[in-house]
Amino acid sequence: MDGLTQSHTGRSGFPPAYLDRVGSSFTDFLAQAAPDLLPSHRPVPSVQAGDLTPHGTTIVSVTYAGGVLMGGDRRATMGNLISSRDIEKVYPADSWSVIGIAGAAGIAIEMVRLYQVELEHYEKIEGLTLSLDGKANRLAQMIRGNLGAALQGLAVVPLFAGFDLDAAEGATPGRIFSYDVTGGNYEERGYAAVGSGSLFAKNSLKKTWRSGLDAGAATRTVVEALYDAADDDSATGGPDPVRRLYPIVYRVDAEGAVRLTDAEVAEVADAIVGERAEAERRDVAETTQRGSRS
Amino acid sequence: MTMPYYASAEQVMRDRSEYARKGISRGRSVAVLTYADGVLLIAENPSSTLHKVGEIYDRIGFAAVGRYSEFESLRVAGVRLADVRGYSYNRRDVTGRVIANAYAQTLGAIFTEQMKPYEVELCVAEVGETPEQDQLYRLTFDGSVVDEPDFVVMGGQADAVTGQLRETFRPGLPLSDALMVGVRALSASSPALSGNGDRGLLPAGQLEVAVLDRRRPKRAFRRVVGAALGTLLGDRSAAEEAPEGATHAHTPSAPQPGTPAGLGDPAAPDTAGGTGGSGEGSGPQAGPADGVGGGTDGRS
Numbered sequence: 090m091d092g093l094t095q096s097h098t099g100r101s102g103f104p105p106a107y108l109d110r111v112g113s114s115f116t117d118f119l120a121q122a123a124p125d126l127l128p129s130h131r132p133v134p135s136v137q138a139g140d141l142t143p144h145g146t147t148i149v150s151v152t153y154a155g156g157v158l159m160g161g162d163r164r165a166t167m168g169n170l171i172s173s174r175d176i177e178k179v180y181p182a183d184s185w186s187v188i189g190i191a192g193a194a195g196i197a198i199e200m201v202r203l204y205q206v207e208l209e210h211y212e213k214i215e216g217l218t219l220s221l222d223g224k225a226n227r228l229a230q231m232i233r234g235n236l237g238a239a240l241q242g243l244a245v246v247p248l249f250a251g252f253d254l255d256a257a258e259g260a261t262p263g264r265i266f267s268y269d270v271t272g273g274n275y276e277e278r279g280y281a282a283v284g285s286g287s288l289f290a291k292n293s294l295k296k297t298w299r300s301g302l303d304a305g306a307a308t309r310t311v312v313e314a315l316y317d318a319a320d321d322d323s324a325t326g327g328p329d330p331v332r333r334l335y336p337i338v339y340r341v342d343a344e345g346a347v348r349l350t351d352a353e354v355a356e357v358a359d360a361i362v363g364e365r366a367e368a369e370r371r372d373v374a375e376t377t378q379r380g381s382r383s
Numbered sequence: 384m385t386m387p388y389y390a391s392a393e394q395v396m397r398d399r400s401e402y403a404r405k406g407i408s409r410g411r412s413v414a415v416l417t418y419a420d421g422v423l424l425i426a427e428n429p430s431s432t433l434h435k436v437g438e439i440y441d442r443i444g445f446a447a448v449g450r451y452s453e454f455e456s457l458r459v460a461g462v463r464l465a466d467v468r469g470y471s472y473n474r475r476d477v478t479g480r481v482i483a484n485a486y487a488q489t490l491g492a493i494f495t496e497q498m499k500p501y502e503v504e505l506c507v508a509e510v511g512e513t514p515e516q517d518q519l520y521r522l523t524f525d526g527s528v529v530d531e532p533d534f535v536v537m538g539g540q541a542d543a544v545t546g547q548l549r550e551t552f553r554p555g556l557p558l559s560d561a562l563m564v565g566v567r568a569l570s571a572s573s574p575a576l577s578g579n580g581d582r583g584l585l586p587a588g589q590l591e592v593a594v595l596d597r598r599r600p601k602r603a604f605r606r607v608v609g610a611a612l613g614t615l616l617g618d619r620s621a622a623e624e625a626p627e628g629a630t631h632a633h634t635p636s637a638p639q640p641g642t643p644a645g646l647g648d649p650a651a652p653d654t655a656g657g658t659g660g661s662g663e664g665s666g667p668q669a670g671p672a673d674g675v676g677g678g679t680d681g682r683s
Contacts, residue, residue, distance in 0.1 A: 102485050102486070102487070102488030102489030102490075102491070102492055103460045103464065103485055103488075103489045107459075107460040107463050107464060108456050108457075108459075108460050108489070110455070110456050110459060115463075115466055115470075118463055118467075119467070119470075122463070122467065123467060123471070126467075126470065126471055202470065203470070206466050206469070206470050209466070209602075210462065210463075210466050213437070213438050213439075213462045213466075214459055214462055216432070216434065216437075
């Protein structure tokens with residue numbers, strides 16, 4: 090009798106799974122109620138599919154005195170083509186954390202969407218926010234679910250950063266987590282980068298970043314690292330003053346996650362480009378002077 | 384299956400209705416009111432963790448009275464439905480009507496098919512771009528759904544509270560005035576303040592207050608807790624001295640002798656607001672739901 094009424098309840102109104110009070114995870118719930126919506130429940134492509142899809146590239150993140158910053162360039166590539174000049178690869182995950190993605194863009198954006206709902210869902214059902222470590226761990230599990238696709242060239246590698254509301258006194262509240270395709274989750278010290286230009290971005294940050302920078306100086310290190318990455322990596326886009334396209338930079342501090350306006354980022358980027366051009370001009374001038382003297 | 388006794392369908396339904404009504408009437412009341420910038424949800428609820436009002440989605444809130452375990456599982460189901468719909472379509476495709484329909488269907492099915500009906504009454508509130516687009520759906524234990532204008536009152540003293548709100552409520556009140564109107568109506572019939580004509584207002588610690596603020600981007604729901612609630616209640620208590628006499632005329636309950644001293648003290652809401660400030664310490668809880676730069680201030 091009971092089982093019968095249960096199934097009847099399902100036909101009109103909420104299906105039974107909706108009324109089960111188990112779990113506060115959206116992903117776990119989807120696995121029960123609508124598994125076809127989950128990327129990890131789809132068949133893995135049997136051939137290399139990496140060339141068929143746009144790939145996002147460089148993301149950098151740095152901590153500073155008041156929190157953490159994350160920035161990403163605007164380019165997506167498909168083989169030797171630029172498939173997008175204005176793609177957005179850094180997203181707010183919730184009010185206190187941001188996520189940046191490198192790798193197969195379609196899968197990555199779907200993962201970000203799922204992850205955003207996952208965090209909000211937990212918040213609404215439990216009335217509490219997950220701890221920053223809890224959020225980082227949850228993301229690792231989602232990456233792990235994508236391993237099969239990753240081996241067929243559809244890897245997604247995110248960078249996750251947030252403001253730790255439970256940070257110990259004196260510890261820096263901004264924290265960065267990086268991942269590998271198997272779902273390995275590593276907390277980074279100070280700064281991190283992922284994507285094709287990450288090598289150059291990290292080298293740049295190694296020289297420019299120091300602990301305890303203020304927000305303005307740290308923003309500069311982010312934009313400069315992306316500029317350096319774009320300088321050497323063909324898949325990373327530099328600032329584009331013609332189309333007014335600049336990197337996307339998010340700042341997460343005690344007030345929450347905020348996207349810097351294009352004007353703010355443009356100012357920083359233009360300053361960097363200006364200084365480099367000036368240095369180059371001076372360099373050329375000195376060389377010609379020396380040449381004419383000898 | 385054997386049926387030992389015959390009971391007419393009419394009789395069965397009547398018994399179930401009576402059972403559900405009794406269960407609901409034991410609880411304290413909840414009022415949901417529209418105000419200038421959205422919808423205000425006020426519950427008389429001494430618990431700060433077992434919520435009677437909650438967030439369903441960006442523009443949709445939930446309030447309930449009755450048996451906690453039952454309306455909590457309905458709230459969770461509503462959040463799940465909203466999130467699944469929003470994820471598979473778009474956030475804009477989640478409407479209060481969809482949620483209210485699902486509740487109506489479920490409650491109706493449970494009422495007709497199960498021995499024990501749910502002893503709950505729900506309100507699904509949706510805040511729109513303009514006050515005209517605000518929607519309040521009242522859902523009763525038998526699955527009937529009513530689209531109410533202005534305000535919804537549910538729970539034990541619903542009739543008395545509704546009676547008072549009919550006289551004091553005006554559409555388009557600012558938040559602090561709407562809160563005062565709501566709290567005063569709830570206080571007037573609250574069993575917790577078994578008072579006479581000189582009864583006070585429910586202190587902040589006895590109230591659970593949240594708003595759906597149409598001015599907030601994306602997630603409109605915000606709990607008003609701690610100092611912010613104290614300020615909203617306290618601000619007014621001093622300025623209220625004069626019109627207090629006028630509102631007494633509307634108080635429907637008969638004065639009772641032997642009111643505990645101090646409950647009518649205008650300072651009471653202040654002190655309660657002050658101690659409620661310690662609840663602000665659980666900031667992370669209030670903060671994130673708050674969104675970016677929202678803060679817990681009442682008027683933002």
